[in-house]
Structures are given as C-alpha cells and as structure tokens.
Amino acid sequence: MNRPGPTRTPRLTAAPPPSVRVRAPGKVNLSLRVGALDVDGYHPLVSVFQAVALFEEVTATQAAAGSGVSLTVDGPQAEAVPLDRSNLAWKAAELLAAHTGVEPDVALHVRKGVPVAGGMAGGSADAAAALVACDALWETGLPRPSLVELAAALGSDVPFCLLGHTAVGTGRGHLLTPAMTRGEFHWVFGASARGLSTPRVFGAFDELTGGTAPPPELDDDTALMQALRAGDPTALGAALHNDLQDAALSLRPDLARTLEIAQEAHALGAIVSGSGPTVAALARSRQHALAIAATWTAEGAADSVWTTTGPAAGARVVAS
C-alpha cells in the first residue's frame, strides 16, 4: 500500500548577495636601483619586478545600502594586519567609490598568502585585488588606465600587483613596462615574524648614502634582462641586485646570516626582497628550493619559509 509521503513546503531562501573573488600576487624585486630622495618625498627607482605565485585573495560582497565598508582578514600573520580604514584594501574600495560615484557598501574579506610587512608587497596586492574586485562588483566599467592611476595613488607597488608577470618600473616604481622572460624560476623566501617599515628602510638608505645616490639606470641591468630573455636561472641569480639591502641589513644585521646560509646551500643568488626583511633565494629546481628552505629552518634563520615560482599573473577575478 502506498502511503502519502510527508508534504514538503518549499523553503524560500534569499539569493546570496553578489560577490567577486580576486587573486593578486606578491613580488620580488630582481633588481632595485634607488636614487637620492626627491622633493616629493619619494626616491626615483629603476626596478625589475617579478610577480611570484604567493597570492592574496580579496572577496568583495555587496552589503546593504548605507552600511559602508567592512573588513575581515584571515591566513598567516592575519593578526598583524590593520582591520580599519588604514588597510590598503579598504582604502582601495573607498578610492574607487569616490572616483566613480558609487556608494562604498561592501564587505571585504582578505585571505593573506604573502608575508606581512616583508618587502613582498602583500598590502599592495590587497589594494590591487580590492580595486579589481570592487570594479567588477559595482560594474563601474572603469578603463584600465584609470584603474592603474588609482592603483598608483594607493602605493608605488600597487600598479605592479595589478599587472603581474615581470616588468621594469621607473618613477616611484609605478610606471611599468612589461619585460620579456622565458620559463619558470624557482624561489624560496625566508620571512621574519617582525616586519620592517618601508619608510624606515628608505631613511636608512639616505643615511648610508648621505643623500648623494646617483640617478638609477636600467643600463646597469643589461645582464639581468638578458638572463630573463634566455630563461637562464644561473645568470639571473648572478645578476640579482638590491640597493636597499645594506639599509635593511643596518636595521636587521641578522639577515646577513640568512643570506650566507642560502649561499652555502648553493642558491643561484640571494638578496633581501625589496625593503625586507624577507630574504629571497633563487634555486635551480623545486627540489633545490625545498632543500634551501629546509636549511633555513634547521638553522633557525627564518621564522617561516615559502617556496614558489615566478613569474605569476597579475590581479584577476577567480570567482564571481
């Protein structure tokens, strides 16, 4: 006998609010050449940036009218990241809204994947990702050059986090020309629990150079550009350069040992990444990168180690 089954009342579920998730990469400066402090408070740079496959993820979800911006953060070192409007992702959402006349009603969620305050542009990647995410969410249709201009207003490294891959930066580091590269490079990063302030490192650079650093020249990176075009990691390792390294070492002398250990582990090259304190080592292969990471860990030379590859793509939508 067929009994009637339980009757089902259709459940009325509200559609989830629109949401866009964007991923943006951290960076290493393969070369960073710094001139003397300019009247605008910035140093002229010539830098060859490479984006690496350590990503920040920003999810922008439409919030109720009038609720403004809100922010949550998770992932490694999330507790070191500000949760107020000083956060670069928050600033990016507000700047885009002000520029396009949209109400900035958005819930931002940041998932950290790049060491914080480590000279790898983690905060800048959040800004780039938030710009792209809110632009897509709000359907502002902003032309790319305007997005790049907003990125530069948020920070010197933000335009590169939008672009990704490998590029030469001039000006404050914000004027970019894509560079030709071949193949994939294996990186290992040794990060510190204690970050370094970027302005402090530039200040130490001014003290060390007495404010007389010559204007930076891309001509000094001919061997590096050739190594990138050839996809030659050995030549690239030999050509890595960072004018801020001595300044970072003056504030964090312990980094000298981290660099030395990488060399002892036969890294193809090792430098302080950007303003530090993260140390970047170029390896021959993934196995070699893991071996350098293991040596750093065994010697207590880094608080965390991250192996990855470069180049990586710039900020892009991964889900909506």
Ligand SMILES: C[C@](O)(CO)[C@H](O)COP(=O)(O)OP(=O)(O)OC[C@H]1O[C@@H](n2ccc(N)nc2=O)[C@H](O)[C@@H]1O
């Ligand atoms: C060290 C690098 O990461 C190398 O790519 C960047 O130059 C730093 O880029 P960023 O963190 O985006 O820096 P910004 O937010 O633009 O600037 C922070 C501070 O760093 C100093 N700064 C930054 C860039 C530059 N070309 N010259 C500077 O002197 C200034 O004191 C500035 O007030």
Ligand SMILES: Nc1ncnc2c1ncn2[C@@H]1O[C@H](COP(=O)(O)OP(=O)(O)OP(=O)(O)O)[C@@H](O)[C@H]1O
């Ligand atoms: N979204 C963010 N993520 C991390 N830090 C942020 C963010 N927004 C603001 N900050 C502040 O910026 C400081 C620098 O953070 P970030 O991780 O970008 O440093 P960085 O990698 O040294 O930057 P860069 O390489 O661009 O100089 C942090 O100490 C933090 O107080």
